[in-house]
Amino acid sequence: MFKEEIINDIIKIVHTKPEYAQALEELQYIVFPNLAADEILKKEQYVKHLEIFPEGQLVALDNNKVIGGSTTMRYHFDLENPVHHTFSETSAGGWLTNHDPNGEWLYGIDVSVHPDYRGKGIAKAFYRIRNQIARELNLKGQLGIGMLNGYINYKEKMTIDEYYKKVKEHEIFDPTVSVQEKIGFELKGLMKDYLNDPTCGNAGAIIVLKVNM
Ligand SMILES: CC(C)(COP(=O)(O)OP(=O)(O)OC[C@H]1O[C@@H](n2cnc3c(N)ncnc32)[C@H](O)[C@@H]1OP(=O)(O)O)[C@@H](O)C(=O)NCCC(=O)NCCS
Numbered sequence: 001m002f003k004e005e006i007i008n009d010i011i012k013i014v015h016t017k018p019e020y021a022q023a024l025e026e027l028q029y030i031v032f033p034n035l036a037a038d039e040i041l042k043k044e045q046y047v048k049h050l051e052i053f054p055e056g057q058l059v060a061l062d063n064n065k066v067i068g069g070s071t072t073m074r075y076h077f078d079l080e081n082p083v084h085h086t087f088s089e090t091s092a093g094g095w096l097t098n099h100d101p102n103g104e105w106l107y108g109i110d111v112s113v114h115p116d117y118r119g120k121g122i123a124k125a126f127y128r129i130r131n132q133i134a135r136e137l138n139l140k141g142q143l144g145i146g147m148l149n150g151y152i153n154y155k156e157k158m159t160i161d162e163y164y165k166k167v168k169e170h171e172i173f174d175p176t177v178s179v180q181e182k183i184g185f186e187l188k189g190l191m192k193d194y195l196n197d198p199t200c201g202n203a204g205a206i207i208v209l210k211v212n213m
Pocket residue numbers: 031032110111112113114117118119120121122123124125145146147149175176179182183
């Protein structure tokens with residue numbers, strides 16, 4: 001089972017422990033400054049996640065300082081007939097109580113990297129470790145809704161549908177979804193009204209990374 005990974009000789013990724021919960025909540029406010037307050041993950045919720053699905057919770061540390069976090073749960077999702085859902089519905093308001101022990105996908109609730117530590121391969125490492133976890137649990141792979149965070153710069157010029165199409169056709173590089181695609185995720189569709197954040201027009205892309213890819 002996954003224990004720890006060191007990146008660039010400095011950053012350590014390990015499973016989350018309760019003592020990191022407060023710092024993980026603080027990181028949420030830095031990473032998602034425009035997200036609705038009730039969609040920010042809170043300290044108590046991070047602690048609860050460890051009761052529900054400890055294998056799926058990761059933290060990135062720089063000398064014990066929390067600089068990244070990754071939250072997942074197991075979930076059933078039919079890719080051929082995608083059902084609309086919101087972040088709050090899937091994550092049970094952030095508590096993860098919708099975790100399905102028989103769910104065939106490792107569903108990404110959150111990946112957060114502190115702005116000072118971006119571009120150093122931390123998200124890539126999170127997704128690589130998640131893939132290892134998915135493989136160990138015999139799952140199909142990773143699935144999530146990637147926030148279309150670059151839409152803020154285009155919202156006067158086009159609809160979110162047009163923006164998604166341009167990201168998918170590589171005419172626009174989105175700072176979140178295009179990075180996820182670069183890491184290996186496939187874009188499978190647009191999920192509108194997923195959460196409440198004007199940065200991404202409240203929408204995300206359905207993203208999938210199969211274990212056997
Ligand atoms: C999206 C996010 C998690 C990426 O984290 P990160 O640790 O900076 O990503 P990595 O360093 O692992 O980068 C992975 C690849 O994307 C590239 N990349 C990362 N950010 C990029 C950007 N803004 N523009 C162009 N390329 C970028 C990296 O160079 C790397 O490419 P490589 O494999 O060719 O070297 C981070 O920007 C973040 O926390 N954003 C805000 C929160 C968020 O949107 N989370 C996801 C919610 S769905």
